[in-house]
Amino acid sequence: MMISIRFLRALACVPLWLAASAALAVASPETEAVREPIPDILVQDQSGQTLNFYSDLVQGHRVALNFIFTSCKAICPQLGASSAALSRELAKSGESNYRVISISIDPxxxxxxxxxxxxxxxxxxxGWTLVTGKPRDIESLQRVLQVYSADKNLHSGAFLLGNARGDVWKRVAGDTPPARLAIALNELDQAPSAAAQYFPDVTLRDQNGExxxxxxxxxxxxxxxxNTFFADCGAVCPITMQRLAAIQKRFPERLGQDVFLYSITVDPVGDTPEKLNDYARRHGAGTGWKFLTGDPSDVASVLxxxxxxxxxxDAHSTLFLIGNDPxxxxxxxxxxxxxxExxxxxxxxxxxGR
Incomplete structure (x- = not known):
C-alpha cells in the first residue's frame, strides 16, 4: 500500500536523489550524494547521557562528524584539536544550529x-559531543557512512560535513584549518537542495490559467x-478525486497554507485551463488544490x-505522491x-519533523 523512503526513492522508476538522513555516495569532487538512512542507533555522550544518534544529534542541524579513539596517537589528537577549535569558531560567530560530533571506533x-x-x-x-555505543552499532554507522575499516588504526581521518536539510554532504581533510571548516559548513546550507536540483522548473498553468x-x-x-488524471477519465479518476476531496476536508486549516494538492493532467492537449476550471469546480476544489496543465513537453518532463x-x-497511475520538501x-x-488510509x-x- 505505501512505501516510505526519503526523497523520491519511494517513486517507482525514479533515479535516487539526495535524501535527508542518508549515507554518503560520491557524486562529485566537491559534495556527496546520500543513499542509505543514517541509523538512529543508541549512543552515550561524554557525560553518560543516552541519545539517539540521528534524531537527537544530527537531524535538523549542520554537523561536522569524525571518527576517533582515545588511545590513538596518530590522526586523532589532530581531529580532537580541530573539533574543539571548530566548535569555538562556530560559537564565536554566534552560530547555534550546529553539532560537532566525534564518534569512538573503540567503544x-x-x-x-x-x-x-x-x-x-x-x-x-x-557544541562538541563525543559518543560511544555498542560495537555492532558503531560498526553499522561506519559502514553506512562508508568509513569502515577492520583495523581501527587505519580509520578515516576526514571530517564529514552535512547541511541542516541533511541532503548535501562534503568530505573534508582532517587537517583543514578550523576557520575553513566553519566556512565550508556554512556554505553547505547555501547549496541548492536535492529537490531543486532534481525537479525541472518548467512553467505549468493551473485551472485559472495562472x-x-x-x-x-x-x-x-x-x-x-x-496525482495524475485527465478530465475525460471515467474509470479511476472519479474515485481518486473523491480521495483528494477527503484530504482537503481533513486538513482544512493547512490546505493552501503549507499543504497543497496538485492534480497533473496526462492529457495536456485536451485539458485546457478552461476545461480544468470546470472540472475543479465540479469536484469542489478549494484554494490549495490546483489542477495543472501546460505545454506537452513541459508536462512530460515533470511526469x-x-x-x-x-x-x-488511459494507462496513467493511480498513485498519490506525498512529499514534505522541508x-x-x-x-x-x-x-x-x-x-x-x-x-x-x-x-x-x-x-x-514536528
Missing amino acids: ETDTPERLQTWRSHFGDAP PHRFYSDLIKGRIVVI KKLGQFVDDR TGLWKKANGLASAE IGDVVASVVDD
Missing part, C-alpha cells in the same frame, strides 16, 4: 568517562500531494521525474485505497 575501551577525560585535553568546546514554476512555486518549502509519464492516457520525506499511497499517510508526512 569497548572508550567509556563516557574516558571520552570526557580525552575531551578535556583540548579546552572548553561548546503560471507556476514547478519546483520554485509549487514544491519548494511545501507539503504536497500529487517523467515523478515516474508517472505514460504514452497512453524535511525531504516522500511517500506514495494507492489512490484507490480508503480515504482514511490515505489520509493517515498524508498526516504522517505532514507531521514529519
Whole structure:
C-alpha cells in the first residue's frame, strides 16, 4: 500500500536523489550524494547521557562528524584539536544550529568517562559531543557512512560535513584549518537542495490559467500531494478525486497554507485551463488544490521525474505522491485505497519533523 523512503526513492522508476538522513555516495569532487538512512542507533555522550544518534544529534542541524579513539596517537589528537577549535569558531560567530560530533571506533575501551577525560585535553568546546555505543552499532554507522575499516588504526581521518536539510554532504581533510571548516559548513546550507536540483522548473498553468514554476512555486518549502488524471477519465479518476476531496476536508486549516494538492493532467492537449476550471469546480476544489496543465513537453518532463509519464492516457497511475520538501520525506499511497488510509499517510508526512 505505501512505501516510505526519503526523497523520491519511494517513486517507482525514479533515479535516487539526495535524501535527508542518508549515507554518503560520491557524486562529485566537491559534495556527496546520500543513499542509505543514517541509523538512529543508541549512543552515550561524554557525560553518560543516552541519545539517539540521528534524531537527537544530527537531524535538523549542520554537523561536522569524525571518527576517533582515545588511545590513538596518530590522526586523532589532530581531529580532537580541530573539533574543539571548530566548535569555538562556530560559537564565536554566534552560530547555534550546529553539532560537532566525534564518534569512538573503540567503544569497548572508550567509556563516557574516558571520552570526557580525552575531551578535556583540548579546552572548553561548546557544541562538541563525543559518543560511544555498542560495537555492532558503531560498526553499522561506519559502514553506512562508508568509513569502515577492520583495523581501527587505519580509520578515516576526514571530517564529514552535512547541511541542516541533511541532503548535501562534503568530505573534508582532517587537517583543514578550523576557520575553513566553519566556512565550508556554512556554505553547505547555501547549496541548492536535492529537490531543486532534481525537479525541472518548467512553467505549468493551473485551472485559472495562472503560471507556476514547478519546483520554485509549487514544491519548494511545501507539503504536497500529487496525482495524475485527465478530465475525460471515467474509470479511476472519479474515485481518486473523491480521495483528494477527503484530504482537503481533513486538513482544512493547512490546505493552501503549507499543504497543497496538485492534480497533473496526462492529457495536456485536451485539458485546457478552461476545461480544468470546470472540472475543479465540479469536484469542489478549494484554494490549495490546483489542477495543472501546460505545454506537452513541459508536462512530460515533470511526469517523467515523478515516474508517472505514460504514452497512453488511459494507462496513467493511480498513485498519490506525498512529499514534505522541508524535511525531504516522500511517500506514495494507492489512490484507490480508503480515504482514511490515505489520509493517515498524508498526516504522517505532514507531521514529519514536528
